[in-house]
Amino acid sequence: VRFITRRFIGEYDHKKEVTYRCSRVVDQEAVDLEILDLACKDNCAASLEASLRWADGFLLLYSITQRLSFLEVPRLKKLIDQTKQSLVLVANKADLEIGREVTTEEGQRLAKDLRCGFRELSVAESFLAVEAAGSQLIRLVLDQQRPLPDRRSYMLTVRHALTRKLTRSKTMQW
Ligand SMILES: Nc1nc2c(ncn2[C@@H]2O[C@H](COP(=O)(O)OP(=O)(O)OP(=O)(O)O)[C@@H](O)[C@H]2O)c(=O)[nH]1
Numbered sequence: 403v404r405f406i407t408r409r410f411i412g413e414y415d416h417k418k419e420v421t422y423r424c425s426r427v428v429d430q431e432a433v434d435l436e437i438l439d440l441a442c443k444d445n446c447a448a449s450l451e452a453s454l455r456w457a458d459g460f461l462l463l464y465s466i467t468q469r470l471s472f473l474e475v476p477r478l479k480k481l482i483d484q485t486k487q488s489l490v491l492v493a494n495k496a497d498l499e500i501g502r503e504v505t506t507e508e509g510q511r512l513a514k515d516l517r518c519g520f521r522e523l524s525v526a527e528s529f530l531a532v533e534a535a536g537s538q539l540i541r542l543v544l545d546q547q548r549p550l551p552d553r554r555s556y557m558l559t560v561r562h563a564l565t566r567k568l569t570r571s572k573t574m575q576w
Pocket residue numbers: 411412413416441463494495496497498523524525526527
């Protein structure tokens with residue numbers, strides 16, 4: 403809701419399975435978005451599996467003040483992995499430092515292990531951070547939809563491989 407309306411609505415009536423529609427421009431590309439806000443409470447696996455059928459990407463949020471929500475992440479990631487969709491892990495409520503139960507490093511480490519993007523932010527405090535997380539996911543999704551040689555990740559892999567090769571041959575010259 404913060405991403406779509408720019409406003410932080412502290413308490414809102416969280417209806418199940420509501421799809422929001424909006425548009426964004428990311429890297430000069432206009433993108434139409436459909437966003438499904440999953441509550442993931444009682445019947446999370448079932449609603450997640452249904453959404454896997456149409457979602458191109460996921461923002462997976464946990465609260466830094468609730469370790470249990472962090473511990474749920476690997477299980478949810480496994481479900482998302484079935485479809486190889488793009489994922490950005492978001493550590494929310496960074497404004498509540500006093501109640502912190504999950505460190506930033508733990509979040510970063512988990513995202514590295516799970517090979518997904520990572521952001522720590524406060525939805526309450528920063529619309530810009532929320533927008534950046536959304537844009538990061540949109541970029542990942544757009545990149546995944548491009549033909550392989552045009553993908554940013556593919557080009558980075560090629561660049562790294564070339565750099566390694568060049569470094570090796572330079573070393574051999576010495
Ligand atoms: N302090 C603070 N509170 C937040 C933040 N984000 C959400 N909240 C509060 O956390 C509660 C849950 O927010 P929701 O937007 O309903 O998030 P949810 O993912 O549905 O979370 P749950 O209802 O806890 O499952 C609400 O009372 C929000 O006001 C944040 O960044 N900082």
